[in-house]
Amino acid sequence: MIAINNLTFEIGARALYDEANWHIKPGEKIGLIGANGTGKTTLLKLIVGDYTPTSGTISMAKDLTMGYLNQDLLSYSSDKNIVHVAMEAFERQNQLHDEIENLLKKLETDYSEDLLNKLSDKQHEFELLDGYNIEYKAHEILAGLGFSEEDCQRKLSTFSGGWRMRVMLAKILLQAPDILLLDEPTNHLDLPSIQWLEDYLKSFEGAIVIVSHDRWFLDKVINRTVESRKGKLTVYAGNYSFYLEEKALREDIQRGEFKNQQAKIRQEERLIERFRAKASKAKMAQSRIKMLDKMERVDDVDDDNPTVNFSFRFSKQSGRHVVTLEHITKKYPTIDILEDAEAVIEKGDKIALIGANGRGKSTLLRIIANADKDYAGTATTGHNVTTTFFAQHQLESLHLENQIIQELQAFAPKHTETELRTILGSFLFTGDDVFKKIKVLSGGEKSRVALAKALTADANFLILDEPTNHLDMQSVNILIQALQQYEGTLIVVSHDRYFLDNVANKIWFIEDQKIKQYPGTYVEYDEWNSNRKLAPKSAPQPKKEEKKAEPVKQQPTENKSQQLKKLNQDLGKMEEQIAALEKEVKGIEAQLADNTIYNQSEKAQQLTDTYQLKKLELREQQARWEALAEQIMELER
Structure with a gap:
């Protein structure tokens, strides 16, 4: 389908890919993974022809159709409603529709047989291409991605970048190409939309290549994993969990081979030193030196999984009740969020607040954090509770002229520079990286700095709104480790289910304008919720036969x-x-x-x-x- 042979791509003096090889076969569902900066997005751009390889080839059939979702589409805008934008996917059907309309207009004054035959041919082709159902298909996919019927009539330009990206994803899915290339498709989706997309992609008949940091999503969709690392592409014949197990096995073998080879090299070097001193053995020593030079060296295994090695500190313990919400009512002009809702956050709770976008998750976090006071009811913060609130908009509060280390020193003066460097190292800022100015950092790097700040706060209650946005898998794993060690209380909103399952011991969700709770992990909640959906709603219970006029007898x-x-x-x-x-x-x-x-x-x-x-x-x-x-x-x- 697509053959990548001896691909080399250089950026300046750095080779992002060095004679890499990979063959994509029809129907494969592939997760393209690797640390930030290893060239995953670049490889997709090479495949679609946006970039040209330095050397090597990328070959494919001339009639191969590709659908490419990339983050550049965030800036796309249009004054057409989103159904029309999505229906642009049906290029031939739209062309035929316009031609049929023109022919019908001509037939109002010209009844020639030639026009009638042309109209019949066009209508026949339109029907063969299922043209009469294209609008229904567009509505169906837009609904799956979270758009209401009212939304479908709105202009694309009236939506935020994230929602526009959903429309572009709908358009690409409607194209039904031979291969889908999806760069971070879940970035702007909520949980219901992600779950819908998983089901859609599992049944998609073409090939798929997905770049994503959402390992749960990858596990659900892919059957192949390709790792981009050190300029090479390594294929694993399974999903992401399979990749982790297989890679660990390969690394164990490599580690053993490295140790054995190093022992052999040391033995040879000792023999060479012994023989070199004797004239009669000099020739043998030279022969062994040449043999060592020619030996193909086995590399030691690099540790790609940094661990958190700092401990959280807060100067005082909170009381039992961290936040008590009573009779909370919150409304916007177009939507009611909460109506007489109640809930209690207790010391030690690690709560995942989940649900579709627009249900009020971020609003509820702001009420809990005392950042939103425009509501009825009371939100009472408990005794000795100290709070840190992390949200994406707080990236804007970083001081752009500060170095990373200066930003943390100003925020957490009680920590030593060594402690702050340790924390930053856990968030992948090592060595001289800590002296970079905030203004030169990428969005993901700024997120990591803001998270590091939040975790150095003297706070026994953390409120985290989408902390995994812009984080790669390594950084998500670091955050998981950090929060697992945290002995305080936290509430978090995230669409990363692997993250939620590893940090939360309670699930909150907003339903019927009430705050409802499930006492368990995300996996347990997901199973319970699936069973709840399958159960018949308000099904009439079979009535037992009643004996009329027979009074209930009192038991002796x-x-x-x-x-x-x-x-x-x-x-x-x-x-x-x-x-x-x-x-x-x-x-x-x-x-x-x-x-x-x-x-x-x-x-x-x-x-x-x-x-x-x-x-x-x-x-x-x-x-x-x-x-x-x-x-x-x-x-x-």
């Missing part, structure tokens, strides 16, 4: 006593079972907390599966206990 007292005794016995047994399950769950949690378990991937996976099953069993037993306890209370009345 002795029977009631016997029944209570039996139920209390059952309750006691159930409490013993719950206690045993709780002990099992805690035991498994202790095993999972031991990092050495992850050296045995199969055992770790089995233990994780057992943990999930035991937690589910525990929740079910607790629900049965509650039902039985209510039954006993009813009988005791």
Whole structure:
């Protein structure tokens, strides 16, 4: 389909690609991954012909059609409504539509057979190209990407850049090309739209190449992973999780080969030193020196996974109730966000606030942070609570003339320079990078600086609005590690499900203008929510046959006593079972907390599966206990 052979691409004196090779086959769904700066976006531009290789070839069939979504499309604008913009994908159908309209106009005065035949041919071709359904298809895809019917009538120019990007994505999907090239397609999508796009791409018949930092999204869609690293392209025959396992295995093998080779080199060098001193052995020594020179050296494995090695500090612990929301009502002229909503954030909560865009997630964060006071009701901050609020607009508050290290020193004067350098190193600012001025940084780099600032604050409550925007996978992993170590309370909005699943122990969502809560991880919530959607809504319950005119008989007292005794016995047994399950769950949690378990991937996976099953069993037993306890209370009345 597309063959990349010995590709070299140089920027100045630096070779971004050095004789790289890669063949894209029909129907493959590929994740193109790699650290920032390794040339992923550049490679897509080389494939579509925006850039020319320094050497090597990129060959493909002449009739191959490509759909390319790139971040440059953010600036595209039009005064047409978004349905018309999306329908520009149907170039031939639109051309035929205009020709048919012209022919119909001519037929008002000219009834010639020639015109009738032309009209019939055009209409036949239009029907074969499914032209009568193109508007329906456009509406369908726009709805999947989060646009309402009212939105569809608005001009593209009235939308923000992120929403315009969604329209451009819809247009590319409607083209149904032979291959889709998608550069960060989830950047401007909310969770429902990402999930819709996953399903769409899984059923897409053509090939797909995706550049994305959203590993959950990649795992759901791709069946091949290609890593761009050190100027080469390495193919892995599976999704992102498979890539991680396979790469670890390859690195273990490489590490072993490196150690063995180094031991052999040291042995040869010792022999050469011994032989070199004797004239009779000089020839042998020279021969061994030549052999060493010709030896193809195995490289040691580079550590691409930096770890967080600093600890959070805050000078005082918060009270039990961090924020209490009571009777909160928040409305905008066109939408009601909250109506008499209530919720409590308790010490130690790590909350993921999720949902579609426009449901009020960022508004709720601002209310919690006391940054929005235009609402009814009360939001009470608890005793000794110190707050840091991170949001994307706060990137603008960075001091452009400051060096990175100066920015952190001014914000966190109690930290030593060594501590601040350690924190910045965790966010990939090493060596002289810390002396770069803020004004020369990219959007992603500024995000990392702002996050580093937030994490150095003397705060026991973190409020984070889309902290993973503009972060690559390495940086997301660093943030996950940092928040897992954080002993305070936090609430976060993000569309990165892998991130949420690794940092949150509670899920909040806004539904029916109320704040609702699920007490568990994102994976557990996702399973619960999927089952909830599958359950029939307000389905009529089958009615039991009722015997009319037959009064309810009062149970004799002795029977009631016997029944209570039996139920209390059952309750006691159930409490013993719950206690045993709780002990099992805690035991498994202790095993999972031991990092050495992850050296045995199969055992770790089995233990994780057992943990999930035991937690589910525990929740079910607790629900049965509650039902039985209510039954006993009813009988005791």
